[in-house]
Every structure is written in C-alpha cells, then in structure tokens.
Amino acid sequence: xxxxxxxxxxxxxxxxxxxxxxxxxxxxxxxxxxxxxxxxxxxxxxxxxxxxxxxxxxxxxxxxxxxxxxxxxxxxxxxxxxxxxxxxxxxxxxxxxxxxxxxxxxxxxx
Amino acid sequence: xxxxxxxxxxxxxxxxxxxxxxxxxxxxxxxxxxxxxxxxxxxxxxxxxxxxxxxxxxxxxxxxxxxxxxxxxxxxxxxxxxxxxxxxxxxxxxxxxxxxxxxxxxxxxxxxxxxxxxxxxxxxxxxxxxxxxxxxxxxxxxxxxxxxxxxxxxxxxxxxxxxxxxxxxxxxxxxxxxxxxxxxxxxxxxxxxxxxxxxxxxxxxxxxxxxxxxxxxxxxxxxxxxxxxxxxxxxxxxxxxxxxxxxxxxxxxxxxxxxxxxxxxxxxxxxxxxxxxxxxxxxxxxxxxxxxxxxxxxxxxxxxxxxxxxxxxxxxxxxxxxxxxxxxxxxxxxxxxxxxxxxxxxxxxxxxxxxxxxxxxxxxxxxxxxxxxxxxxxxxxxxxxxxxxxxxxxxxxxxxxxxxxxxxxxxxxxxxxxxxxxxxxxxxxxxxxxxxxxxxxxxxxxxxxxxxxxxxxxxxxxxxxxxxxxxxxxxxxxxxxxxxxxxxxxxxxxxxxxxxxxxxxxxxxxxxxxxxxxxxxxxxxxxxxxxxxxxxxxxxxxxxxxxxxxxxxxxxxxxxxxxxxxxxxxxx
Numbered sequence: 001x002x003x004x005x006x007x008x009x010x011x012x013x014x015x016x017x018x019x020x021x022x023x024x025x026x027x028x029x030x031x032x033x034x035x036x037x038x039x040x041x042x043x044x045x046x047x048x049x050x051x052x053x054x055x056x057x058x059x060x061x062x063x064x065x066x067x068x069x070x071x072x073x074x075x076x077x078x079x080x081x082x083x084x085x086x087x088x089x090x091x092x093x094x095x096x097x098x099x100x101x102x103x104x105x106x107x108x109x110x
Numbered sequence: 111x112x113x114x115x116x117x118x119x120x121x122x123x124x125x126x127x128x129x130x131x132x133x134x135x136x137x138x139x140x141x142x143x144x145x146x147x148x149x150x151x152x153x154x155x156x157x158x159x160x161x162x163x164x165x166x167x168x169x170x171x172x173x174x175x176x177x178x179x180x181x182x183x184x185x186x187x188x189x190x191x192x193x194x195x196x197x198x199x200x201x202x203x204x205x206x207x208x209x210x211x212x213x214x215x216x217x218x219x220x221x222x223x224x225x226x227x228x229x230x231x232x233x234x235x236x237x238x239x240x241x242x243x244x245x246x247x248x249x250x251x252x253x254x255x256x257x258x259x260x261x262x263x264x265x266x267x268x269x270x271x272x273x274x275x276x277x278x279x280x281x282x283x284x285x286x287x288x289x290x291x292x293x294x295x296x297x298x299x300x301x302x303x304x305x306x307x308x309x310x311x312x313x314x315x316x317x318x319x320x321x322x323x324x325x326x327x328x329x330x331x332x333x334x335x336x337x338x339x340x341x342x343x344x345x346x347x348x349x350x351x352x353x354x355x356x357x358x359x360x361x362x363x364x365x366x367x368x369x370x371x372x373x374x375x376x377x378x379x380x381x382x383x384x385x386x387x388x389x390x391x392x393x394x395x396x397x398x399x400x401x402x403x404x405x406x407x408x409x410x411x412x413x414x415x416x417x418x419x420x421x422x423x424x425x426x427x428x429x430x431x432x433x434x435x436x437x438x439x440x441x442x443x444x445x446x447x448x449x450x451x452x453x454x455x456x457x458x459x460x461x462x463x464x465x466x467x468x469x470x471x472x473x474x475x476x477x478x479x480x481x482x483x484x485x486x487x488x489x490x491x492x493x494x495x496x497x498x499x500x501x502x503x504x505x506x507x508x509x510x511x512x513x514x515x516x517x518x519x520x521x522x523x524x525x526x527x528x529x530x531x532x533x534x535x536x537x538x539x540x541x542x543x544x545x546x547x548x549x550x551x552x553x554x555x556x557x558x559x560x561x562x563x564x565x566x567x568x569x570x571x572x573x574x575x576x577x578x579x580x581x582x583x584x585x586x587x588x589x590x591x592x593x594x595x596x597x598x599x600x601x602x603x604x605x606x607x608x609x610x611x612x613x614x615x616x617x618x619x620x621x622x623x624x625x626x627x628x629x630x631x632x633x634x635x636x637x638x639x640x641x642x643x644x645x646x647x648x649x650x651x652x653x654x655x656x657x658x659x660x661x662x663x664x665x666x667x668x669x670x671x672x673x674x675x676x677x678x679x680x681x682x
Contacts, residue, residue, distance in 0.1 A: 009220060012223075013131070016131070016134055016135060016138070016223055017131070017134055020130070020134060023130075024127065024130050024131065024134075027126050027127050027130055028127045030126075031125065031126045031127055032127075053169060053171055056169050056198070057124065057125050057169075059198060060125050060127075060128055060198050060219050061125055061127040061128065063198060063219035063220040064127055064128055064131055064219055064220045064221060065127065066220070
C-alpha cells in the first residue's frame with residue numbers, strides 16, 4: 001500500500017475529514033474515473049488543452065489523497081499535453097489507467 | 111476562533127476532492143464556507159454571497175482563476191477581499207501570473223491544514239487592518255467635510271455682512287481673493303444718501319479666523335453709518351471704537367477710508383497704517399501720495415483717536431489707487447521686495463486708464479508665479495460725473511401715503527454743536543419718518559448737505575468759496591475751515607415744513623445762519639451766466655440746488671435761504 005498511497009497523508013486526511021473521510025474517498029473514486037475518461041477522450045479527439053486540464057485536475061486530486069505515483073504520471077502527461085507533444089501520450093495514458101486501478105483497489109479495501 | 115462578521119470564505123475549485131477537503135479544513139477553522147464548482151460559478155457566488163476571503167483554483171474549465179481574480183479585484187468596493195490561489199503550479203512565471211491577476215497568497219497541493227489555517231488567520235488580520243484604515247480614512251473625510259462645511263457657512267455669513275455688491279460698478283476696479291477673509295483683507299464700498307461713494311480698505315493683523323472675525327463689526331458699522339449719511343470722520347471714529355471693544359488686545363486693523371463726492375469733485379481721505387494710497391491725475395503724470403498719518407483702527411481709545419481727514423480736489427478721470435501691503439511686499443525668487451518706489455513709478459508713468467492692469471501685471475511678472483493674485487488686494491476708483499453713479503437703493507416696501515401729512519419743525523445748532531457735530535443723519539432720519547419723502551431721499555439729503563455746508567462755511571465761518579479755485583487754495587480752504595471751527599461762534603437754524611395734499615408732496619426748507627450775509631444777487635447772476643463745465647468748482651453748489659428744487663430764494667441780507675421741493679407721489 002505504501003507504494004500506491006502515502007499512508008501518513010491518509011492518516012492525516014482521516015483526522016481532518018473525521019466521519020466524512022469515506023465520503024471523500026468515494027468522491028475520489030468517482031471523480032478520478034471521470035477525469036481519466038475525460039483525458040482519454042481528449043486524446044482521442046486530439047484536444048491537447050482539454051487533455052492538459054484533465055491531467056492537471058487528476059494530478060491535484062491524487063496529490064490530496066497521497067496517490068503519489070499516479071500524481072507523478074499525471075504530471076508527466078500534463079507536461080506532454082502542455083508542450084503539444086503526443087509521442088508518449090498513449091504510453092502515459094496506459095500507465096495512468098494501470099496505476100489508477102491500483103489506487104482504486106487500495107481505497108476500496110480501506 | 112473567528113467571531114462576528116467577516117468570516118465567510120469562498121472555495122472555488124472544479125475538483126470535487128480538493129473542494130471537499132478545503133471546505134472541511136476551512137469549516138473546522140470556524141469559517142462559513144461557500145463552494146463554487148468552476149470560474150463562472152465563483153464570480154456568481156462572489157457577488158451573491160459577498161465572501162470575505164477567496165480560495166481560488168488557478169486552472170479551471172470555462173473561466174480560469176486568473177480571470178476570476180481580476181474581476182474580483184476590479185470590483186469597485188472599499189472592502190479588501192484577499193485571494194489565496196490554490197495551485198499545483200510551481201513555475202516562478204506561473205506564480206507571478208497569480209500575483210499579477212491580484213492574488214495575495216498561494217497554497218500548494220497537497221493541502222496542509224496547519225499551513226492553510228495559518229494563512230487564513232494572516233489574511234483575516236490583513237482584512238481587519240485594512241478595515242481599520244478604511245474606517246479611519248472615512249472618519250478623516252467626515253471631519254474634513256465638516257470643516258469645509260463650517261468654513262463655507264462662516265464665509266456665507268461673512269459675505270452677507272462684508273458683501274462686495276457695491277464694488278461692481280464701472281468706475282471701481284478691484285482685486286480681492288475669495289479667501290481674503292482668511293488673510294485678513296477687507297474691501298468695502300457704499301454710497302451715502304447723496305450718492306457720494308465711500309470706500310474702506312482694511313488689513314487686519316494676523317491670519318485665519320482671528321483676522322476674519324473683526325471684519326463683520328467693521329462692515330456693519332461702515333455700511334449702516336454710510337447709508338445714514340454720517341461723515342467719513344464719524345465713520346472711522348465709530349469703526350475705531352467698535353474694533354477697540356471687540357478685538358482682543360494686540361489685534362487691530364490698518365485701513366484707508368475715503369469718500370468721493372462726485373457732486374463737489376472732492377475726495378476725503380483717512381489713512382491709518384496702510385501703505386500710501388495714490389491719486390493719479392487724469393491730465394498729467396502727477397501723483398499725490400495719500401500717506402498714513404494715523405494709528406490703525408482698534409488701537410486708540412475713543413478720546414485719543416484722531417479722526418482728522420484730508421480733502422483734495424479731483425477732476426474727471428482722476429484715479430485713486432489703494433492696496434494693502436501685499437503689493438509692495440511681494441517678493442521675487444531672489445527674495446527682493448516689489449517696493450513702493452516701483453509702485454509709484456508704475457502709477458505715474460503711462461496712461462491713467464490702464465493703471466490698475468499695469469500694477470497687476472507688474473506684480474505678477476515680478477514674482478513670476480501664476481495665481482499670485484490670490485494674495486493681492488487692491489482697488490482703483492475713477493472720478494466720474496455724478497450721473498454715472500447709480501442711485502443708492504431706495505427702500506420701497508413702505509406705504510407711500512402713510513405718516514404725518516402736515517408738519518413742521520425747527521432745529522438749531524449752537525456753537526458747541528457746530529464745532530464737531532454733523533446734524534445731517536439725524537435730520538434725514540426725522541424727514542424719512544414721512545414715507546412719501548423716501549423716494550426722494552437722495553435728492554433731499556444732497557440739498558440738506560449743500561445748504562448746511564454753505565451756512566456753516568460761508569455764513570458762520572465766513573470762508574470764501576473763491577479760495578477753492580486753485581489746488582493750493584483748495585487745501586488752504588480746508589485748513590482754514592478746521593482752524594475756524596476751533597473757535598466758532600454763532601448758529602445754524604433749519605426750518606422744515608412738509609405737506610401731503612392729495613398725492614402732491616410739498617417740502618420747504620429754510621436755513622438761517624448767524625453770518626452777515628453776502629451779495630447773493632451778483633452771485634446768482636454770475637452762476638446763471640457761467641458755462642456749465644464740470645471742471646470749475648465755483649458756483650456748482652447753487653446749480654445743484656436749482657436742479658433738485660422747484661424754487662431757490664435768498665433773503666436779504668443773504669444769511670437766509672429757502673428752497674422748496676414739489677412732486678407727485680406717483681412720479682418716477
């Protein structure tokens with residue numbers, strides 16, 4: 001779990017959110033899925049600005065729940081989109097998809 | 111933790127996870143939270159919920175945070191609404207954009223609740239400081255408005271009392287700053303019942319309210335006594351007494367007062383402490399200095415006050431120039447004074463008609479500074495023919511047919527009274543008790559003044575009017591008048607008879623003096639033959655009487671004269 005989610009940050013989140021912690025996590029599951037699909041369809045449509053925004057948004061969500069690896073991948077994706085360089089986008093999107101599944105698995109087991 | 115108002119926080123973030131987390135942190139810190147899901151929503155909530163602080167995501171779909179920040183900061187309000195940008199942007203240039211758009215601070219993801227709470231508190235303190243500054247600014251503005259309102263009220267009262275209405279005539283030019291009351295300068299003009307013009311230029315010691323306050327009693331005395339027909343001596347004497355009683359010790363008023371009698375072509379001057387006034391002749395470059403020979407008003411006690419005036423003959427087109435010390439004490443960049451020698455040169459050299467403008471231009475170019483006029487107070491009066499002087503205001507709100515309808519009275523002055531008492535204001539006041547005489551107040555006063563000065567000067571004192579045909583003789587005449595009055599013997603008696611029949615007014619005035627009389631038949635014949643030029647003084651008085659009266663008759667041996675005036679109440 002350490003590799004997928006930062007445990008220390010999660011504990012802090014539990015303290016902050018109190019009984020709304022699981023609600024926040026549910027929101028993450030829904031939102032992150034939406035953001036990934038949005039990024040995927042942006043790429044399919046060749047829309048770099050939308051791809052950048054989706055990657056940026058997902059990156060922010062990951063940062064706040066401690067999904068650090070996914071956050072880094074999102075940052076790479078955002079940079080590619082910002083630069084308008086599509087060379088590594090399919091590869092990065094695939095990695096985001098994998099890592100996102102891992103994060104979801106961990107969260108659902110919490 | 112946060113009490114009272116000012117604790118509403120707008121959280122604008124399109125990312126639901128971030129927004130929920132922030133809302134929780136902010137809410138648990140004691141703030142009321144308003145959430146916005148994107149840029150447009152943020153602007154709407156800003157206007158509808160009026161938050162006190164905004165947490166703003168930089169990158170949002172639709173309208174981004176930079177645009178939202180610019181709109182919030184451009185919103186016209188005194189309220190300081192801090193904006194904290196929420197960003198995972200880390201490039202220096204991105205952060206700079208946040209500041210340019212109006213951001214006051216940043217918060218990076220992942221959000222740290224300790225850091226966020228500290229920032230919220232810091233912003234709250236900034237807000238409070240800002241509010242205190244605003245309140246103090248508003249209070250200062252209120253005080254300032256109050257002060258201005260007070261000054262305007264004071265100035266309105268001041269302007270009513272020391273009004274400049276009478277200065278707005280073609281033969282008077284003047285400069286008087288609208289704020290003169292605060293530098294102590296005062297300029298007054300008025301007409302007596304015979305349409306002689308009285309002018310008083312004063313310069314109170316000090317500045318500000320203390321300097322302004324003496325103006326009101328001064329103007330009050332000046333206007334009311336002039337209107338009632340008192341002499342210049344009597345007016346300055348009363349001004350001196352009044353100021354002495356109301357001004358604090360050490361405060362006084364340097365002043366020049368003058369009376370221009372356009373009928374007799376004379377100017378009478380009293381100067382106490384002001385720089386010399388000037389009489390510039392129309393026909394030559396001659397100037398006469400009317401120098402101060404008295405203490406300023408408000409210093410001497412009543413019995414020590416010297417009300418002696420000087421009388422000079424004037425001709426058509428002559429100009430009188432008066433200024434406070436602002437003119438000769440003007441300084442240039444090198445610190446040199448303008449000086450009275452320069453002023454004298456300007457007044458004597460060049461044509462009389464643009465004297466006033468020459469002085470003004472010379473002072474302005476000397477000090478080489480626009481707007482200098484604000485501190486200059488100066489006045490020029492041109493000698494004109496009597497008909498160019500607009501008649502003094504006639505009191506028109508009385509029932510013309512009221513009052514006594516048939517009456518007579520006699521009034522006799524003995525030697526002690528003749529010496530220094532002027533009976534004209536008193537007589538005028540009694541006569542004006544008959545309302546139907548008021549429309550002719552000016553003419554009646556002029557006739558009275560002429561009759562009295564003839565009876566006193568030629569009859570009782572035996573002075574010869576021929577003396578006044580030269581400038582030297584003119585001065586000698588008035589000197590002789592003063593010394594003769596010292597030991598005057600005799601009397602002057604007035605006999606008045608008035609009648610209102612139907613709407614016809616008849617007024618008869620007989621004046622008898624204790625003198626030996628004179629060859630009035632020869633005098634009358636010569637005056638009738640004389641070409642009516644304004645230049646000569648001789649015989650002017652009798653022509654004035656002929657103009658104003660229906661009949662003018664001397665009685666043998668010439669120490670008695672009777673005039674009658676007659677008009678219809680409906681006459682103009």
